[in-house]
Amino acid sequence: EEENPVDRLPGPPKWPVVGNAFNFIGVSNVDLFYRTLEYPKKYGHRYVIKVFNRRILHIYDVEDIEIVLSHPRNVRKTKQYKFFQPWLRTGLLIATGNKWHQRRKILTPTFHFNILKNFSKVFEEKSRDLVHRLKQKPEEYVDVLSVISDFTLYNICETAMGIQLDYDNSKSSVEYKESIKEIGNHIVNRIITFWLQVDLFFYQTPLGKHYVKCLNKVHSFADSVIMERKKKMMSQEDYSVIQNLDDNANNGTKKRLALLDFLLEAEKKGEIDFEEIRDEVNTFMFAGHDTTAMALTHCLMLLANHEEVQEKIYEECKTIFGDSDRTPSWSDLAEMKYIEATIKEALRLYPSVPFYGRKVTEDFMLGDLLVKKGVEIQLHIYDLHHREDIYPDAEAFKPERFLNGEVRHPYAYIPFSAGPRNCIGRRFAMQEMKCALSEICRHFRLVPKTKGARLTLKADIVLRSVNPIYVKFLPR
Numbered sequence: 349e350e351e352n353p354v355d356r357l358p359g360p361p362k363w364p365v366v367g368n369a370f371n372f373i374g375v376s377n378v379d380l381f382y383r384t385l386e387y388p389k390k391y392g393h394r395y396v397i398k399v400f401n402r403r404i405l406h407i408y409d410v411e412d413i414e415i416v417l418s419h420p421r422n423v424r425k426t427k428q429y430k431f432f433q434p435w436l437r438t439g440l441l442i443a444t445g446n447k448w449h450q451r452r453k454i455l456t457p458t459f460h461f462n463i464l465k466n467f468s469k470v471f472e473e474k475s476r477d478l479v480h481r482l483k484q485k486p487e488e489y490v491d492v493l494s495v496i497s498d499f500t501l502y503n504i505c506e507t508a509m510g511i512q513l514d515y516d517n518s519k520s521s522v523e524y525k526e527s528i529k530e531i532g533n534h535i536v537n538r539i540i541t542f543w544l545q546v547d548l549f550f551y552q553t554p555l556g557k558h559y560v561k562c563l564n565k566v567h568s569f570a571d572s573v574i575m576e577r578k579k580k581m582m583s584q585e586d587y588s589v590i591q592n593l594d595d596n597a598n599n600g601t602k603k604r605l606a607l608l609d610f611l612l613e614a615e616k617k618g619e620i621d622f623e624e625i626r627d628e629v630n631t632f633m634f635a636g637h638d639t640t641a642m643a644l645t646h647c648l649m650l651l652a653n654h655e656e657v658q659e660k661i662y663e664e665c666k667t668i669f670g671d672s673d674r675t676p677s678w679s680d681l682a683e684m685k686y687i688e689a690t691i692k693e694a695l696r697l698y699p700s701v702p703f704y705g706r707k708v709t710e711d712f713m714l715g716d717l718l719v720k721k722g723v724e725i726q727l728h729i730y731d732l733h734h735r736e737d738i739y740p741d742a743e744a745f746k747p748e749r750f751l752n753g754e755v756r757h758p759y760a761y762i763p764f765s766a767g768p769r770n771c772i773g774r775r776f777a778m779q780e781m782k783c784a785l786s787e788i789c790r791h792f793r794l795v796p797k798t799k800g801a802r803l804t805l806k807a808d809i810v811l812r813s814v815n816p817i818y819v820k821f822l823p824r
């Protein structure tokens with residue numbers, strides 16, 4: 349075999365032929381997460397793990413990350429994303445090549461500024477409902493993630509899909525959320541256990557069978573979302589999102605549709621088929637709700653532990669709203685500078701997607717290192733965000749970092765990734781989170797169950813802690 353320059357980089361000791369394939373057998377998700385934090389300390393900022401003939405280059409230097417993420421053509425995802433395939437298939441998150449290019453182009457306008465502006469009505473209403481639900485539990489420690497993931501799921505469904513998931517008929521949505529979690533575990537298991545990677549074998553195991561069961565639940569939920577929206581469109585008793593959009597279209601701008609309506613229109617023109625619509629519905633429902641739920645949950649936990657930050661948010665809201673108890677409008681959201689800094693800082697400490705990967709399709713230079721086609725690159729965002737040289741006192745929660753004009757490298761802070769394959773829902777997520785946080789902090793004082801408790805994190809497709817996060821919401 350031709351010499352590959354990345355083979356000269358350090359890394360955990362390798363066995364002949366198999367490389368590091370056995371290093372991760374039987375390692376729990378928790379150990380895996382903490383082990384990957386140890387590796388750069390041992391092996392430096394570029395190290396390589398080999399699994400048979402796969403070379404996985406791990407990086408967390410700002411300059412290296414910039415080169416990789418800003419590359420215009422190396423936009424293919426790594427092999428580990430293959431395990432998303434049965435679930436998200438041709439959806440935007442894992443699509444490759446031309447398919448990705450075309451989809452990205454046609455989907456970008458569905459998150460256009462004007463559309464987001466219409467969504468803010470939904471965010472407002474759901475945030476009010478959220479406050480209402482929390483008010484019913486004044487004496488309880490609430491399992492934050494479960495309440496918040498309902499909130500984010502309802503938001504993505506009602507905005508992008510135009511479907512209202514009512515609180516009381518939520519059995520299928522509970523099953524849906526549970527199944528997503530299970531699928532996440534299966535995917536991570538397959539990533540770290542090479543024999544589960546062989547489809548023929550995997551699907552014969554109890555794990556594989558359970559995975560298929562979860563997949564079926566998720567697919568049928570997505571199907572029902574699409575069918576319901578189709579029915580609504582046909583019966584004309586249309587829900588406000590699409591109507592608002594039409595109202596806005598009379599000033600000469602193009603008619604803009606929310607995601608699912610847009611895809612259904614495209615289906616009529618024969619540009620996309622039902623299965624491909626389902627792929628995007630699955631993709632956006634997953635990418636749009638789980639990541640945001642984790643981010644908000646971590647944010648609320650940090651706030652509960654930092655009364656001084658809660659007070660500053662409360663003050664900011666008083667300045668914006670005065671004595672009015674109105675919900676935040678689009679322009680109110682723009683004024684929430686401190687809240688925005690708080691969210692940013694929470695996403696620095698707990699980036700919902702702690703690492704992501706690229707497969708090199710075209711040789712390129714990473715500084716002085718030739719990285720050849722075929723190498724996979726793992727970008728460690730969690731590590732990047734915790735670097736002491738970029739964020740002094742890195743473990744501390746300090747929203748002020750994002751207010752006092754500190755100058756940082758543009759790739760030093762990338763919870764939403766960067767470059768051509770960055771997060772298409774970045775602004776959506778920020779607006780949604782600002783709306784929720786301001787509403788919560790205006791109405792409650794947050795109290796942690798165990799002050800200063802440190803989370804035990806685990807490697808998963810989104811950053812999760814092992815134990816539930818409990819917070820008490822005391823009405824103000």
Ligand code: HEM
Pocket residue numbers: 425440441442452504508631632635636637639640643699700701704705763764765768769770771772773774776777
């Ligand atoms: C706090 C919330 C969020 C975070 C931290 C986040 C983070 C990310 C990251 C890191 C990526 C790149 C992943 C990779 O390269 O493998 C990504 C991609 C993506 N995100 Fe988000 N995201 C968030 C919210 C959302 C929302 C609300 C939506 C939809 C409304 C969304 C839809 C997507 C999609 C479709 C992609 C794939 C884009 C492409 O490959 O062209 N995300 N997100």
